[in-house]
Structures are given as structure tokens and as C-alpha cells.
Amino acid sequence: MLSPETLTEAQHVMTVCNACRYCEAYCPVFQAMENRTAFAKGDILYLSNLCHNCGECLYACQYAPPHEFNINVPRVLAEARVASYEEYCWPRSWAAFRHAPGVIVSLVGSLFFAWILRNFVRTPDAHGDFYAAIPHDVMVAGFGVVSLFVMLVLTIGVARAARSFGLPHGVNYGRWLRDVLTLRHLHTTGEDCTSNVDERTPWRRYFHHLTFYGFALCFASTSVAALYHTVFGWSAPYAYTSLPVLLGTAGGLGLVVGPIGLLVQRRRRDPQLGDPSQRELDVTFIAMLVMTSGSGLALLAFRGGGAMVPLLLLHLGSVVVLFATLPYGKFVHGIYRALALLKFSAEAHQ
Numbered sequence: 001m002l003s004p005e006t007l008t009e010a011q012h013v014m015t016v017c018n019a020c021r022y023c024e025a026y027c028p029v030f031q032a033m034e035n036r037t038a039f040a041k042g043d044i045l046y047l048s049n050l051c052h053n054c055g056e057c058l059y060a061c062q063y064a065p066p067h068e069f070n071i072n073v074p075r076v077l078a079e080a081r082v083a084s085y086e087e088y089c090w091p092r093s094w095a096a097f098r099h100a101p102g103v104i105v106s107l108v109g110s111l112f113f114a115w116i117l118r119n120f121v122r123t124p125d126a127h128g129d130f131y132a133a134i135p136h137d138v139m140v141a142g143f144g145v146v147s148l149f150v151m152l153v154l155t156i157g158v159a160r161a162a163r164s165f166g167l168p169h170g171v172n173y174g175r176w177l178r179d180v181l182t183l184r185h186l187h188t189t190g191e192d193c194t195s196n197v198d199e200r201t202p203w204r205r206y207f208h209h210l211t212f213y214g215f216a217l218c219f220a221s222t223s224v225a226a227l228y229h230t231v232f233g234w235s236a237p238y239a240y241t242s243l244p245v246l247l248g249t250a251g252g253l254g255l256v257v258g259p260i261g262l263l264v265q266r267r268r269r270d271p272q273l274g275d276p277s278q279r280e281l282d283v284t285f286i287a288m289l290v291m292t293s294g295s296g297l298a299l300l301a302f303r304g305g306g307a308m309v310p311l312l313l314l315h316l317g318s319v320v321v322l323f324a325t326l327p328y329g330k331f332v333h334g335i336y337r338a339l340a341l342l343k344f345s346a347e348a349h350q
Contacts, residue, residue, distance in 0.1 A: 001092070002041060002087055010079075014036075018033055020063070023057040026054070027056075027185050041164075045087060047080075048081040051081065053077075058270075058272060074273045078274045088160040089156075102280050102283070106288050109321040110318040111317060130237060143319070153327040161336050176345040186208055211255060214253070214258055217247050255289050263282075299315050
């Protein structure tokens with residue numbers, strides 16, 4: 001939840017920025033800010049999700065620390081942004097789990113679900129045949145329940161965010177879709193992202209793209225595989241040259257390289273560009289993405305050997321934990337940011 005202290009500080013920062021307007025050409029945050037003379041809670045949460053944390057405004061600001069005004073837009077919006085995850089999630093009490101040592105809990109949870117799934121293994125020698133090891137109906141029933149719950153929670157979160165942001169009419173959907181799919185505002189008006197004073201590189205943008213489209217490709221792979229099985233009656237395992245395997249391999253590689261690259265970039269970035277308290281949240285999401293995609297790639301590579309069943313159990317366990325925690329972690333930023341860009345597109349159009 002957004003604390004009164006963070007809300008007050010964010011309102012102070014935005015008021016000073018609105019009077020200065022030196023950074024108005026940097027990103028949509030400052031352009032949206034200029035449409036307001038006062039900043040309610042919903043405005044702050046909207047602006048915080050509109051921010052892509054490029055960081056350029058911190059180094060351009062004449063009132064940044066050590067100035068007595070102590071203006072740090074990236075940090076205060078990062079604090080408000082993570083508060084929005086708790087603000088919109090359902091049930092809200094579950095948001096407290098993000099304060100736990102997430103990496104350890106997630107790894108233990110993955111092993112726990114793998115241990116449960118081992119009770120459904122029909123044969124430990126099902127070389128290459130996933131459904132001979134664990135029945136298709138078991139997989140569909142288990143992951144169907146988790147997926148329905150996740151969709152319900154995400155739908156409630158989207159509804160709460162939309163109500164909080166106050167989405168107007170007159171949206172330029174073409175511009176909105178382009179901004180979402182190209183991650184257009186990941187950097188400022190220049191070509192590269194800010195990592196430190198006088199340090200601009202495109203790597204943060206590249207790794208975001210790998211992660212974003214890696215996730216999309218993995219989702220596409222699962223959807224095509226489901227179509228193959230339910231409509232055409234083609235059962236897994238599929239050939240290495242088949243569409244589900246090609247999409248899943250490309251997506252898995254993106255979800256290994258992208259998150260690891262973002263973790264390296266995070267460690268190298270100026271700490272003032274973000275909220276240090278979010279480290280566990282970020283690292284947990286990255287670790288689960290890498291574990292899920294890495295185990296999936298290993299399963300693909302060794303599916304014909306005796307290691308297939310243990311790798312399958314580990315992969316399925318990590319997928320369950322990843323999906324179950326999606327509505328309560330960093331994943332929702334992509335959804336709320338898309339909503340914020342939708343509102344910004346409407347405001348710009350008007």
C-alpha cells in the first residue's frame with residue numbers, strides 16, 4: 001500500500017517538477033504531469049507506472065541531492081510503483097509475501113510442488129514422452145486451476161488500476177500499441193538508457209526486449225502445443241523442428257539471457273536511480289524466470305534420457321510457483337504500465 005509518507009513526498013516532488021519543467025521533453029511522465037495542478041493518490045500511482053526508470057531526470061535536475069529540496073524522481077516513483085502492486089492486488093493481505101526472502105521461498109516452493117507431482121509419475125523410464133511420465137489430464141487439471149486463479153487475480157488488479165488511473169475516452173490505440181510493443185520510452189529522448197552519470201548504453205533496453213518477447217514466445221509455444229493436442233490430436237513430444245519447439249526454444253533463450261542481463265545491469269546501475277528495498281522483489285522474479293526457462297531448455301535437450309522425469313518435475317514445479325506469484329510481483333508492472341500508456345495516449349490525443 002502507498003504509505004502517507006511516500007504519497008506526501010511524491011506530491012512534493014511532482015509539485016516542484018511542475019514548477020520547474022526543465023525535464024518536460026524527457027519522457028511521458030513530465031508531459032502527463034503538466035496536465036495537473038494537484039496530485040491525488042491515483043495521479044501518483046498513474047505517473048509511477050508511466051515511468052520506465054530511465055533515470056535521465058535525476059542527473060539533469062538542479063534540485064537533486066545534495067540540494068536541500070532533495071528531488072529524486074526515479075526513486076520516489078519507484079517506491080510508489082511497487083506500492084501500486086500491493087494497492088491493486090487481490091487479496092491485498094497476500095501482498096505481504098513480497099517482504100519475505102522471495103528467492104528462497106520460491107526455490108523451496110518449486111521443489112515442494114515437484115515433490116507433490118512425483119506422486120503422479122506413472123513410469124520413471126518415459127524417455128521423451130512427457131505424458132507417459134505424468135498424465136495429460138493431471139497436468140491440465142493442476143495448471144488449469146492455477147491459471148484460472150491467476151487470471152482472476154490479474155483481472156481484479158487491472159480493474160482496480162483502471163479505476164484508480166481514471167481511463168478517459170479518445171484513446172489513440174495505434175500509438176498506444178506501438179509504445180507498448182516497442183518499449184519506446186525505456187530510454188529518454190536519446191538512443192540509450194542511463195546507468196550512471198555520463199554512462200549511456202543500450203543494454204538495459206535490449207535485455208528488456210529479450211525478456212518481454214521471450215515471455216511472449218513461450219506463451220505462444222504453449223498455446224500452439226495446446227492447439228496441436230486438442231484440435232489436431234498431435235501428442236507431444238514434438239520434433240525439434242516443430243513450431244511449438246522452435247517458439248519455446250527462442251522464448252526460453254530470451255528468458256535466460258534477458259533476465260540475467262537485467263540482473264547484471266541492475267548491479268551496475270547507480271543505486272539512486274531506484275528503490276533499494278525492491279532488490280528482493282526484482283531478484284526473485286528474475287530467478288524464477290531463469291529457473292523456469294533454464295529447466296525447460298534442459299528438459300528439451302535431455303528429454304530422451306533418464307534425466308527427463310526429474311527435469312520435468314523440476315520444470316513443472318517452477319512453472320507452478322512462477323504462475324502463482326505473477327500477480328504479486330514485478331510481472332504486474334508490465335500490465336499496469338500498459339494501462340498507464342493507454343491513459344497517456346488518450347491525454348495526448350485530447
